[in-house]
Amino acid sequence: xxxxxxxxxxxKEYIEFFKSKHHKHxxxxxxxxxxxxxxxxxxxxxxxxxxxxxGQKHPLGNRLVDVQKCIRTQDIDEVGDPIxxxxxxxxxxxxxxxxFKEDAIKFTFEFxxxxxxxxxxxxxxxxxxxxxxxxxxxxxxxxxxxxGIPKERIxxxxxxxxxxxxxxxxGPCGPDxxxxxxxxxxxxxxxxxxxxxxWVEIGNNVFMQYIKDEKGDYNxxxxxxxxxxxxxDRTLAILNGLEDNYLSSIFQPIIKEIxxxxxxxxxxxxxxxxxxxxxxxxxxxxxxxxGDVRAIKPSNVGQGYVLRRLIRRAIRYGRILGxxxxxxxxAKSILPVYPDxxxxxxxxxxxxxxxxxxxxxxxxxxxxxxxxFNEVASDLxxxxxxxxxFLLFQSYGFPIEMTQELAEEKGLKVDLEExxxxxEKHQDLSRTSSIGMFKSGLADDSExxxxxxxxxxxxxxxxxxxxxxxxxxxxxxxxxxxLRFDFNFSRKLxxxxxxxxEDWVNDKIKASLKVKREEIPLQDALSSGAQSEFGAKYxxxxxxxxxxxxxxxRSWISKEICTGPHVNNTSELGHFxxxxxxxxxxxxxxxxxxxxxxxx
Numbered sequence: 001x002x003x004x005x006x007x008x009x010x011x012k013e014y015i016e017f018f019k020s021k022h023h024k025h026x027x028x029x030x031x032x033x034x035x036x037x038x039x040x041x042x043x044x045x046x047x048x049x050x051x052x053x054x055g056q057k058h059p060l061g062n063r064l065v066d067v068q069k070c071i072r073t074q075d076i077d078e079v080g081d082p083i084x085x086x087x088x089x090x091x092x093x094x095x096x097x098x099x100f101k102e103d104a105i106k107f108t109f110e111f112x113x114x115x116x117x118x119x120x121x122x123x124x125x126x127x128x129x130x131x132x133x134x135x136x137x138x139x140x141x142x143x144x145x146x147x148g149i150p151k152e153r154i155x156x157x158x159x160x161x162x163x164x165x166x167x168x169x170x171g172p173c174g175p176d177x178x179x180x181x182x183x184x185x186x187x188x189x190x191x192x193x194x195x196x197x198x199w200v201e202i203g204n205n206v207f208m209q210y211i212k213d214e215k216g217d218y219n220x221x222x223x224x225x226x227x228x229x230x231x232x233d234r235t236l237a238i239l240n241g242l243e244d245n246y247l248s249s250i251f252q253p254i255i256k257e258i259x260x261x262x263x264x265x266x267x268x269x270x271x272x273x274x275x276x277x278x279x280x281x282x283x284x285x286x287x288x289x290x291g292d293v294r295a296i297k298p299s300n301v302g303q304g305y306v307l308r309r310l311i312r313r314a315i316r317y318g319r320i321l322g323x324x325x326x327x328x329x330x331a332k333s334i335l336p337v338y339p340d341x342x343x344x345x346x347x348x349x350x351x352x353x354x355x356x357x358x359x360x361x362x363x364x365x366x367x368x369x370x371x372x373f374n375e376v377a378s379d380l381x382x383x384x385x386x387x388x389x390f391l392l393f394q395s396y397g398f399p400i401e402m403t404q405e406l407a408e409e410k411g412l413k414v415d416l417e418e419x420x421x422x423x424e425k426h427q428d429l430s431r432t433s434s435i436g437m438f439k440s441g442l443a444d445d446s447e448x449x450x451x452x453x454x455x456x457x458x459x460x461x462x463x464x465x466x467x468x469x470x471x472x473x474x475x476x477x478x479x480x481x482x483l484r485f486d487f488n489f490s491r492k493l494x495x496x497x498x499x500x501x502e503d504w505v506n507d508k509i510k511a512s513l514k515v516k517r518e519e520i521p522l523q524d525a526l527s528s529g530a531q532s533e534f535g536a537k538y539x540x541x542x543x544x545x546x547x548x549x550x551x552x553x554r555s556w557i558s559k560e561i562c563t564g565p566h567v568n569n570t571s572e573l574g575h576f577x578x579x580x581x582x583x584x585x586x587x588x589x590x591x592x593x594x595x596x597x598x599x600x
Contacts, residue, residue, distance in 0.1 A: 002117040004239050006249050007089070007232050008340065011067050017111050018065035018093045026066045028089075028341075032294045032303060040303050041071035045092035046206075046227050052096050053172055053208060053225050062096040067232065069288060069341075073306055074481050076401075079281050080274040082244040086310065087285035088231055091203075095226035104205050104226040105143045108179060112203070116239060122182040124192035124199060125149060128163055128175030129156035133218045134210060137162075140177045152191040160575070160596045161194070164206040164227075172208040172221060179203040181238050202238060203230040246277050253333045254280045261329070262321035275317050282314040283330045283355075290351040291344040298358045309399045311358045315366070316402060327359045328352040362397055369396030373403065377410050382474075386418025393423075411588065413474070448480040450565045451573050451595050454515060455505065456483050457547060458570070459593065460531070461558045462504040463487055466497060473531070474588050482579065482594045489589045493581045505576040508557060512571040514548045522561075530559040 004010050015025050029048035031041050042048060045068040052058045068090045078084040095104065112118045125144050130136030141154055165173030182188035184198035192199065208225040210218040233245045242248055246255060246266075255266055258276050266276055289296050289307045298308040311327060318326055331351055335344055344351070369392055376388045384407050392398040404414050456478065464471045467489060477484040493501075525544045526532070545566050547558040567573065573595045580592045 001119070001239055002115070004116070004236065007236055007337070010232060010236050010239070011089075011091070011340070013115055014091050014111065015065055015067070017115050018063075018107070021063070021107055023063040023065040023093055024060040026060060026064050028067055028069045030294055031069050031071055031289060031292045032296065040306060041073075042068065043070055043072050044068075045070070045090040045229050049094060049096075052094075053223075053227070055097075055223050058096060062098040064092075064094040064096070066092050066094075068092055071285060071289065071306075074479050077484075080278045082246065082277075083234060085233060085245070085281050085285075087281070087288050088233055091228070091230040091232060091235070093226075093228045097223040097225065100209075100224055100226060101140050101205075101207055102143050104207070104228065105140060105177065106147065108203055108205055108228060109144075109147050112179065116235075118181060118202075118238075120148060122188050123149065124153040124155070124180045124182070124188075125177055126155040126157045126162055126180070126192075126194055127177045129158055131159055133159075134163075134175060137175045137177070137207075140175070140207075144177075155192050155194050157194065160577070165208070166212050170212050170214055172210070172225065173212050173218070174207045174209040174221075174224075176204055176206040178205075183238060183243060200234070200238065202235055203228060246280060250337055251280055251284075253337060254283065254330055257330055257333045258321070258323075258326075261323045261326055264321060272321070275320050278317050279314045279321075279330070282310040282317075283327055284334055286310045286314070286327070286355065287331050287334050287344065287351055288341075290354050291341070291347045293343050295347065295350060297354055305399070308358065309401060311355065312362050312397070312399060312402060313405075315359055315362055319366075324363065325359060327355040331355055365396040369398050370406075372396065373398070373406055377407065377412060380412060382412060384412055384414045386415040386420070387422055389414045389419045390422035411474075449478055450567050452478045452480075452483040453562070454545075454547075454566045454570065455573055455576055455593065455595050456485055457545065457558045457560055457562070457566075458505045458508050458576070459483070459485055459501070459591065460487070460560070461547075462501045463489075466500050466504060467493070482592055485591045485593070486588055487591075488587055490587060492583070493589070498578050498581055502576060502578055508547070508549070509570045509573045509576060511549065511551075512569055513557070515566050515568055515570065516546045516548060517566070518544055518546070520544055525561055528559065529554070530561050532561045 002013075004013065019025060029042060033039055033042055033047060039047075045066065046053065047070075048068065049058075049064070058064065070088050070090055071086060072088075073086060075084060076086060079086055093107065113120060113123070127140045127144070128134070128137040136156065141156070144154055145151065162176050162178065163173070164176050165171065179202050180192070180194070180199040181202045182198055183200045186198070188198075189196065206227040206229075208227065209221055211221045212218055233248065233250060236250060237243070237245045237248045240248060245251065255276055258279055259265055264272055266273055286307055289303065289310075296303045296307055298304055298311060300308070314327060315324075318324060328351075332348075335348060338344055372395075373392060376384060384403070389398075389400060389403045392403050393400060400414070400416075400419060407414050460471075460473055471487050471489060474486040474488055520528075528544075530544050543562060545558075545560055545562050546556050547570065548555060549557040575596045576593060577596060578591055578593045580590075582590050
């Protein structure tokens with residue numbers, strides 16, 4: 001493969017290649033969306049181009065190329081592994097009603113194999129297998145075959161894997177084709193198996209050829225678009241034979257500074273490695289938010305809350321390494337990596353001043369806050385009252401997510417409902433500000449979270465039915481993208497057990513079971529068999545959600561005391577899939593799962 005060591009070299013190769021294909025280079029848009037109040041940050045390369053994807057004419061024409069700055073916070077818990085990041089750059093090339101599948105695939109293939117030098121024997125692709133909404137994408141598969149990709153290296157996958165959109169309930173959408181690189185040191189298998197972790201995705205071409213209407217029908221779009229996306233961090237790591245993005249030239253300057261400050265080495269232990277990754281990631285993201293043209297400052301609302309959360313989380317992890325007063329120092333090691341973003345250089349004083357100010361502010365209360373947290377936690381077995389969590393926020397500046405993290409480390413949960421109530425007493429609650437900024441929780445009542453709340457109830461019962469009737473919920477966390485469910489169990493689940501749990505839940509979805517809500521006295525609810533959550537204290541009158549099933553001798557399969565929100569019928573959920581099953585704490589397992597648009 002071509003020797004490309006820096007992000008600047010990679011980006012230059014990419015931009016120049018697509019300029020040779022008559023694309024116009026457009027600059028990265030701001031991290032703060034200009035005309036979209038529904039999101040806090042630009043989360044993908046396509047975000048700033050939505051009006052043009054919908055038919056508005058772009059002043060530079062219908063072939064565009066860019067490298068877009070992005071921020072994503074929904075998976076902040078995953079940061080610390082080798083590949084997840086809060087801030088990232090996305091390579092993007094676009095056809096706005098111009099070329100389509102054949103040219104898009106040929107451009108991507110030429111860039112990957114001729115420009116980057118990725119060998120054909122380490123290359124594989126996936127395409128859409130087709131369903132009742134849209135046919136099998138033989139057109140893309142035929143193009144790949146014509147380029148020399150053997151049929152064994154082309155996987156036809158369902159909508160959940162190879163389909164994009166629409167972004168909302170209606171709008172542009174279509175199949176995609178994804179490109180994979182064999183990253184393992186062993187010889188690549190002859191047949192491409194997408195579940196084999198040796199295959200790493202390096203790019204994705206989305207073909208927006210349909211418009212989904214309000215009736216749920218997929219109609220051919222008048223303007224067919226192409227959207228390619230490829231992560232700079234991951235691509236650079238692959239080109240340098242690295243399975244860990246943090247070992248690339250992008251992150252090494254800041255990692256080395258952390259090593260100097262802490263007098264520890266990145267690879268001293270898995271915990272130190274993870275801690276350094278979190279600090280490096282969060283400070284980089286903070287630098288870009290502070291350095292954005294809109295000059296966001298740390299605060300308790302909106303983008304400022306996200307920024308405050310990132311900085312303070314980095315500071316807390318710095319304590320694990322024994323370092324303090326370090327954030328602005330680390331920022332100075334990041335700026336030279338990104339000389340092409342003039343806004344960072346012009347705003348370097350603002351960046352360092354804000355980091356210093358925020359770190360000094362937090363350090364003034366951090367020690368006392370941790371002491372207070374430990375005092376509260378020492379007397380509790382399962383749940384931290386929301387009033388105590390709000391005190392930590394109000395008096396010591398602890399974002400609620402930090403208190404949740406500290407609680408999880410001790411096997412505890414936070415009463416978010418009570419916390420929200422306390423928060424509302426003191427200020428207006430904004431859905432796009434502090435509560436739920438990272439984890440949605442009870443502040444989010446969107447359709448997606450309603451589905452996931454109901455799916456969590458089904459998952460709870462499935463685990464009890466299949467594994468052990470004594471299983472109890474030990475915590476849950478629901479965003480609009482996924483559910484996370486903690487439960488007591490002594491060992492890792494087998495693949496067969498995970499499959500049985502998925503099948504049990506999907507059987508209940510397919511059965512179209514009614515979900516009933518009723519308000520009844522607490523004791524009546526408990527006597528009726530309703531499960532309670534987190535060991536929390538409840539009012540005398542509670543809401544109980546029952547999933548009815550006439551096939552069960554009780555006429556129901558799930559009954560829980562819960563504030564909701566939920567769907568009215570399990571048929572609304574779609575398809576349930578477990579993403580990950582892992583240890584959360586001693587004797588506690590954790591499942592992450594999603595529900596998808598595809599119906600069984």
